[in-house]
Amino acid sequence: VEEPVVVEDETPEEPVAKEEEPAPAEPVESIPVETTKTEPVAVLSIAKQVDAEVKVAMKAKDKAAVAALRNIKTALATAAKDGGVDSVEDGEAVKVLRKLAKMRQESIDMYEKAGDSGAERAAAEKAELVIIERWLPQLADEATVRQWVQAILDTGDGPPNKGKIMGALMKDHKDELDGKMAQQVVSDMLAAAA
Numbered sequence: 001v002e003e004p005v006v007v008e009d010e011t012p013e014e015p016v017a018k019e020e021e022p023a024p025a026e027p028v029e030s031i032p033v034e035t036t037k038t039e040p041v042a043v044l045s046i047a048k049q050v051d052a053e054v055k056v057a058m059k060a061k062d063k064a065a066v067a068a069l070r071n072i073k074t075a076l077a078t079a080a081k082d083g084g085v086d087s088v089e090d091g092e093a094v095k096v097l098r099k100l101a102k103m104r105q106e107s108i109d110m111y112e113k114a115g116d117s118g119a120e121r122a123a124a125e126k127a128e129l130v131i132i133e134r135w136l137p138q139l140a141d142e143a144t145v146r147q148w149v150q151a152i153l154d155t156g157d158g159p160p161n162k163g164k165i166m167g168a169l170m171k172d173h174k175d176e177l178d179g180k181m182a183q184q185v186v187s188d189m190l191a192a193a194a
Contacts, residue, residue: 046093046135047076068128075100094175097136104129140177145185148173153189160193162186 044052050072057065079096080088088096107125111118140148152168153160165186169177 045087046090046097047073047080047087049135050076064124064127065131068131071128072097072100072132094136097132098175101129101132101136104132137175140173142181142185145169145177145182146189148177149182149186149189153193160190162190165190 050069054066054069054073057069075096076088076093079092080086083092104125108122108129111122111125148169149165152165156164162183166179166183169182169186170179
């Protein structure tokens with residue numbers, strides 16, 4: 001018994017119609033574009049950055065970061081309200097953040113003195129301090145402060161006075177240094193000079 005032979009239709013396939021390529025465009029008079037100038041990139045203010053970070057932390061469900069960022073946001077809003085403005089400028093925001101950082105550092109010191117009973121709370125305060133420090137400019141290190149104090153001592157009239165030296169330091173470098181560290185440096189340098 002022979003098996004039936006199946007013959008496939010051998011009709012030639014119809015060629016697939018190709019899409020016609022568009023005709024070349026007619027030349028258009030080009031518009032000169034300046035490539036040397038760039039538009040300034042919009043930089044968000046600190047307050048706007050904090051708002052954005054709150055949203056990111058909420059989406060990430062990071063409760064500690066949300067709490068810390070909301071504290072910062074509240075402090076900035078309070079400062080704006082006290083100043084009678086809608087939003088604080090970055091310079092004012094840095095002052096507010098410095099106060100918050102100082103409060104956190106004092107809390108950390110207090111909890112660490114409490115020993116084991118304050119260890120958990122100290123860790124939480126340290127985490128908040130790290131978040132606050134994101135927007136703070138770096139403070140001068142001890143060597144830089146020593147140079148500033150030495151420059152004041154070199155130009156000073158009469159015997160060195162701790163109050164006058166600190167006044168001059170704060171006048172010229174208030175936002176650049178840690179006042180507590182500056183006081184220690186001034187005391188050390190005056191004691192060494194005596």
